[in-house]
Amino acid sequence: KRHLISAADLTRDDAVLILDTAEEMARVADRPIKKLPTLRGRTVVNLFFEDSTRTRISFEAAAKRLSADVINFSAKGSSVSKGESLKDTALTLEAMGADAVVIRHGASGAPYRLATSGWIDGAVVNAGDGTHEHPTQALLDAFTMRRRLVGADAGLGKDLDGRRITIVGDILHSRVARSNVHLLTTLGAHVTLVAPPTLVPVGVEQWPCDVSYSLDKVLPASDAVMMLRVQRERMNAAYFPTEREYSRRYGLDGERMAKMPEDAIVMHPGPMVRGMEITAEVADSDRCTVVEQVANGVSIRMAVLYLLLGGSGPAAPSHPSPAA
Numbered sequence: 001k002r003h004l005i006s007a008a009d010l011t012r013d014d015a016v017l018i019l020d021t022a023e024e025m026a027r028v029a030d031r032p033i034k035k036l037p038t039l040r041g042r043t044v045v046n047l048f049f050e051d052s053t054r055t056r057i058s059f060e061a062a063a064k065r066l067s068a069d070v071i072n073f074s075a076k077g078s079s080v081s082k083g084e085s086l087k088d089t090a091l092t093l094e095a096m097g098a099d100a101v102v103i104r105h106g107a108s109g110a111p112y113r114l115a116t117s118g119w120i121d122g123a124v125v126n127a128g129d130g131t132h133e134h135p136t137q138a139l140l141d142a143f144t145m146r147r148r149l150v151g152a153d154a155g156l157g158k159d160l161d162g163r164r165i166t167i168v169g170d171i172l173h174s175r176v177a178r179s180n181v182h183l184l185t186t187l188g189a190h191v192t193l194v195a196p197p198t199l200v201p202v203g204v205e206q207w208p209c210d211v212s213y214s215l216d217k218v219l220p221a222s223d224a225v226m227m228l229r230v231q232r233e234r235m236n237a238a239y240f241p242t243e244r245e246y247s248r249r250y251g252l253d254g255e256r257m258a259k260m261p262e263d264a265i266v267m268h269p270g271p272m273v274r275g276m277e278i279t280a281e282v283a284d285s286d287r288c289t290v291v292e293q294v295a296n297g298v299s300i301r302m303a304v305l306y307l308l309l310g311g312s313g314p315a316a317p318s319h320p321s322p323a324a
């Protein structure tokens, strides 16, 4: 049985196989008929207990481009709001013949529980669990960096080696940061986290990256700068930084962007809060890859579904992570 629960589970070979497969899938998007018959007759369920725009839509687009049947489940408006458990929801999906379940959940570890419970037989793909991981986001980010910084034909041994990636903002609540630290370091990059001291997780010194509290110092030595949203919904209101104080020290505006090397890129997983972590001038600039990241997300999710459900690759992601 094969699942994608955590970027930390991926070996370099696994990650490169997914990135290379995504390059093949991106070619499908350039064709007049953007569909492959690969997953005809298979059913992919999007099981979303938390809000999403990009991830849910791009998994749906990816599954449809591979000719799978797609069932979209949103906890809002479902029997979850009447108190139904994850187990009973999963058993319902199993009864409907789900071959893959793409799950987003507010609880860290929910995808791992689903993958190891025996409630369902299908593959489980983590689409973001609490503050734990968001592995397909990290994969699409790495794919975008590889295309922009290395070139689409980057091969094993060259992937992001020595590239300097800076991730800025609310690291404490960010599953995107955690997945990116694991994946980017696996691919040979050097990651620096920049955040206010109150938004750095306890135990970060055990992560394979550096931590800085000064964005201005780090920018000149960054090949890519990934800005993160402050996740107010996961914070006690008393700890909200004010917009003005946060953006003065940790926001990216045109003046700060000018400190980056000429070819360096600005990334954001979305959703962006313009005026807080990023100004409109930066978000709309040619150096910002946010829309490209969304397009690349479809190719990555096609690759993941293909490798888990229909592919014959030798090293598709296979090991569920330990409980988070």
Ligand code: CP
Pocket (backbone or CB within 6 Å): 051, 052, 053, 054, 055, 056, 128, 137, 269, 270, 271
């Ligand atoms: N980046 C990301 O996960 O966006 P959504 O929350 O809109 O899916």
